């Protein structure tokens with residue numbers, strides 16, 4: 090992705106969050122120069138990959154296959170000193186913009202429509218014989234705490250205020266209909282390096298072409314943790 094596109098998408102996201110009165114922590118607006126001046130006190134942000142996270146899943150077409158996320162809090166499975174066992178993200182899903190089919194081996198997550206259009210989710214359970222295959226079996230899901238049966242490949246539509254609990258091994262792909270949608274995620278610790286099983290192989294973090302200077306740091310781009318210097 091071009092850096093100029095990333096800069097614009099983050100600026101647009103800040104306006105979208107403002108319009109929905111979803112306020113981010115102050116460091117969401119820090120520039121790369123601001124981050125360079127910050128020391129070890131911000132290492133939780135750097136190490137746990139909090140902050141801006143844009144991806145086109147390696148597609149080269151962010152509007153069709155992509156997602157904008159901001160991780161507000163997260164623990165760290167690699168750090169035994171991290172006692173935080175939970176995570177929260179806020180995301181923007183564009184009209185017909187798809188997040189590809191995947192499940193998580195460990196993470197259970199609630200996906201919440203916090204406003205805008207509808208969030209449309211297609212679900213399968215992983216096949217029992219081969220977890221890399223979509224299962225054909227019926228399984229149970231919880232929608233806003235209400236347990237219900239879900240057929241293989243069924244589509245569930247979440248309107249603003251509605252949420253779904255996705256348990257490990259439940260394949261999910263989602264997109265928005267009826268407008269850009271503000272989507273929350275409340276989950277167990279998130280580890281993108283080890284806990285995403287995509288049905289079709291794809292990239293998780295974008296390759297960035299530096300056509301202009303960065304206006305913000307992505308979560309993978311913070312200057313080296315001060316305490317590690």
Ligand SMILES: [Fe+2]
Nearest residue numbers: 191192193198
């Ligand atoms: Fe997921």
